[in-house]
Amino acid sequence: MAQDRRTSILDAAERLFAESGFDATPTARVAAEAKVPKGLVFYYFPHKIDLLLALVTERLPTHGPDEADRVVEPGDATTSLIRLDEHVGLAEHASATLRTILFREAGTHPEVGKHLRHLRQNLVALTENVLDRTVGVVLDPGLRRDAAHTFVAAMLDRANTVRTGEVAPDLAGVARVVSMALQPAR
Template sequence: MAADRRTRILNAAEELFAVDGFDGTPTARVAEAAKVPKGLVFYYFPRKIDLLLTLLQERLPTPTKDTLAGVVRRGDPAGSLLAMHRRLGMEDHDSLVLRTIIFRESGTHPEVRDHLRQLRRSLVELTEEALDRAVEWTVAKTLRRRAAETFVSVMLDHANARRSGGALPDVQGAATVVGLAVAAPGPA
């Protein structure tokens, strides 16, 4: 029962923050939408910012190396990147609302900006790890980082374009280009 109320509070906050913004949503409206007393919101989330940070941490967590289990194929960096992209599900509908919140609030709330930076950093590191596992030789550190940053930029742009209804970048094409960039052995 307690977990259900906490989940209802998070669900309501996510929807309201996406529509009206964090600063434009009073906690009383969150409580009303969640059908809980206002005091219960503060019981679970002592400060309003704690509610936003919990949404980010629980519903858009930074990925771990476990994400790569079963998706990386040695000798197929492009296919491995695409499989990782699918596993991450960055464009899934459930996280689209959160991305609306993140991109809106990152300019005014340093905690949100920090989470976004950490998410991007972890995605780059994960992509570098995927490339290390997929490529059959040692890729130069600088090239590996640039390749990972390029692919992550396309993944994030793809997720954001899905949210905003814009033209979708070609994730498959980006994976192919990155795969070709790391395909030839070079100096480590």
């Protein structure tokens, strides 16, 4: 029962923060939407910012470099990167509203920006690990890092553009470009 109430509060906050923004959404409105007393919101989340932080830390996927084995296709960086994107699932994440919150609030709330940076760093490390395990040769560390940053930037851009209805980058095309850049010179 207690977990259900906490979940109801987070669900309501997620909907309302995505709709109106964090700063424009009073906790009383979150409580009303969740159908709980306002004091219960503060019981679970002593400060309003705690609600926002709980959303981004508990409801966004996290990935570490040790997940590379799940997606690697030896010798095929393009397929490995496409599998990585599918595994991470940023654009298909169950909560488009949560992506809206993350990208909107990252610039105005340092704690959210820090979480977005941490997410990006983890994705870059995972992508580097996938590339190392895929190509079968020792990659120049700078090239590997640049390739990983390029692919992660495209994944994050797609996640951001999908929520706004804009044309998203073709991740399979980006994977092919990154893969070609990692091929040894002939």
